[in-house]
Amino acid sequence: QVQLVESGGGLVQAGGSLRLSCAASGSIESIHTMGWYRQAPGNQRELVAAITTAGGTKYEDFVKGRFTISRDNAKNTMDLQMNSLKPEDTAVYYCNAEASKWPYNYWGHGTHVTVSS
Numbered sequence: 001q002v003q004l005v006e007s008g009g010g011l012v013q014a015g016g017s018l019r020l021s022c023a024a025s026g027s028i029e030s031i032h033t034m035g036w037y038r039q040a041p042g043n044q045r046e047l048v049a050a051i052t053t054a055g056g057t058k059y060e061d062f063v064k065g066r067f068t069i070s071r072d073n074a075k076n077t078m079d080l081q082m083n084s085l086k087p088e089d090t091a092v093y094y095c096n097a098e099a100s101k102w103p104y105n106y107w108g109h110g111t112h113v114t115v116s117s
Helices: none
Strands: 002-007 010-013 018-026 031-039 046-051 057-059 067-072 077-082 091-099 105-107 111-116
Touching: 002 091, 002 105, 018 031, 018 091, 018 111, 031 067, 031 077, 046 067, 046 077, 057 067
Parallel strands: 010 111
Antiparallel strands: 002 018, 018 077, 031 046, 031 091, 046 057, 067 077, 091 105, 091 111
């Protein structure tokens, strides 16, 4: 089993920055890709960015140039640096880990990000 704990959410004004962190523990050797998802009220959960064990990254178009995902495999952590935040970035942000063993997919409990206009 893998446990994921997010931190770093909060309230920020539009144009500001926040840094989210995700700490993984447990059977971390089974983890390969990690990612950040978000879910705004009334919306489906959506991918924000993902990063492989080797450091390959993927960003959704709505965060390209503003958000940066990073990962420290030695510390078992993953961060999301969010700059130039917009009110539409307001959501609960979830850490996700894909693993090579059942149940293959893990989620954190989420951290709230609120961007005021």
